[in-house]
Amino acid sequence: MKFRGRVWKFGDNVDTDVIYPARYMNIHDPKQMGAHCMEDADPDFLKKIRPGDIIVAGENFGCGSSREHAPIAIREAGLSCVVARSFARIFYRNAFNMGLPIFESAELWDRVPEGAEIEVDGAAGTIRFLGESGESLAIQPIPPFMLELLKDGGLMKHLEKKRSAGEGHS
Amino acid sequence: MGLTITEKILLRHTDLTDIRPGMLINARVDVALGHDITAPIAIDEFRKAGGGKVFDPAKVVLVADHFTPNKDILSAGQVKILREFAREQGLTHYYEGGRCGVEHVLLHEKGIVVPGDVVIGADSHTCTYGALGAFSTGVGSTDLAAVMMTGEVWLRVPESMEIVLHGRPGRWVSGKDVILHVIGRIGVDGALYKAMEFKGDGVSALTLADRLTMANMVIEAGAKNGIFAPDAITEAYVKERADRPGILLASDPDARYAERLEVDVAALEPQVAFPHLPSNTRGIRDVGNVPIDQVYIGSCTNGRIEDLRIAAALLKGRKAAPGLRLIVVPTTPEVYGMALREGLLEIFLAADAVIGPPTCGACLGGHMGILAEGERAVATTNRNFVGRMGHTKSEVYLANPAVAAASAVLGRIAGPDEL
DSSP: OEEEEEEEEOOSOOBHHHHSOGGGTTOOOHHHHGGGTTTTTOTTHHHHOOTTOEEEEOTTBTBSOOOTHHHHHHHHTTOOEEEESOBOHHHHHHHHHHTOOEEEOSSHHHHOOTTOEEEEETTTTEEEEOSSSOOEEEOOOOOHHHHHHHHHTSHHHHHHHHHHTTOOOO | OBOOHHHHHHHHTSSOSOOOTTOEEEEEOSEEEEETTTHHHHHHHHHHTTOOSOSOTTTEEEEOOSSTTTOSHHHHHHHHHHHHHHHHHTOSEEEOGGGOOOHHHHHHHTTOOOTTOEEEESSGGGGGGGGGTOEEEEOOHHHHHHHHHHSEEEEEOOOEEEEEEESOOOTTOOHHHHHHHHHHHHOTTTTTTOEEEEESTTGGGSOHHHHHHHHHTGGGGTOSEEEEOOOHHHHHHHHHHOSSOOOOOOOOTTBOOSEEEEEEGGGOOOEEEOTTOTTOEEEGGGOOOOBOSEEEEOHHHHOSHHHHHHHHHHHTTOOOOTTOEEEEOOSSHHHHHHHHHTTHHHHHHHTTEEEOOSOSGGGGTSSSSOBOTTOEEEESSSOOOTTTTBOTTOEEEEOOHHHHHHHHHHTBOOOGGGO
């Protein structure tokens, strides 16, 4: 689980209203949701990013509403993952349920400049700065249950798998 | 070691014999809730996974309250998805049109949630029902789809934070001010992943409406759930409305808490949260001169009959300031009917208010009260993020209904004592 891309930085408490404004919540098609990703935080965001790029944010990323449109929009815009100091809890659930990889790092935000290229290795639990320094940071490993969700491709696929394996749920 | 009320409720919804914060559990769900902008995705996921029948048609509740009355063709399509799913599944609780209200007022009003329940809703303000002594939390659409299929939800058992309330609130101080004060102190991630448990002698001085407002906003501090142990007030309310009695639980005296916060409720003045975070609070005396363009009184936070009575008491015989738009939205048909019979609507009309139909509309910048660039609103709602009620360069100030009413009359943010 390796992700390589350029860094786009956002601050603390990035809420779901700026990640995916409520006025677009009558949209039902995931592809179209991607077209509004981060629109109220930076209207030109989609013009700047390339597939695989990475959002790096501060504390409490994804606070606010329960809208799953937020992680879907990030995924559909082509971003590979989000690294933040911390995540709001519903966003945290939604991201894993949607198969959007997210990582917690207390240090990355302070250490990485916008536009830098990094490689996030989810399995090894490291972030490597590509370029001259080549230094790397350790990140929190993904909890085992969450890793299972990501590997299965999200919550529903995980449930299907459990179901066909004939496992109970409690 | 004792258990908190949150731990006790969760434990009763598993087959486990013990429970501790940090454990990952599968809990049985009593009420699963979705609305017109989160449920369509849940229904899609449910079908894609070969969902078949929902786990219990009496426990899946769908409320078309957000972009309704349908604001455009896309929104009408969303509601149609709910309606057809409700019909196909034979759901007991499907609400739209004149039977529909803002979900987090409608559900407790209809007696759908009782103390001791586990409630999972695809809406972040599902935490409201903690006021009744239920475990109640918001999730995303896919989580809701999984609950509709299995009747269970995966949860990490939260640590609890005790918020001990002392004293009686002053004249114009309500649950809204207590919760804004708490969020102001701990910040928008001050209770991240935690249960916020309200206790102390100050609780009995709060009405159920106050408690609902407070539990409603614990998500604005990042909490998983907010909770009040049920008392005589809760019991009387539930008895009158619900078919099920519920289970009245309380935390053990030796329950474990991660944190403790003391609040002197008697010393609080009305609070205002400035843009663009609910934690950006100030006492009403420190607000200064902030001219406003709109006042919105409504929402699952403060659109109950108790809130409308407070607003009407202040608006009686007065008018909204020239050029200011006053919008009042009774949150459910029942609230609307009571406001009508009590003469409150007459007072609002005479004050030049627009009286809207029950809907979440304006609170989330959906419709029926959108702000233009540069406009400012006082709202009795729960969020004031950038662009929450309209243009990204508009501003939302959160306050209680008394402050909202006084501000409407004076055309600037003002306390009721200034009238």
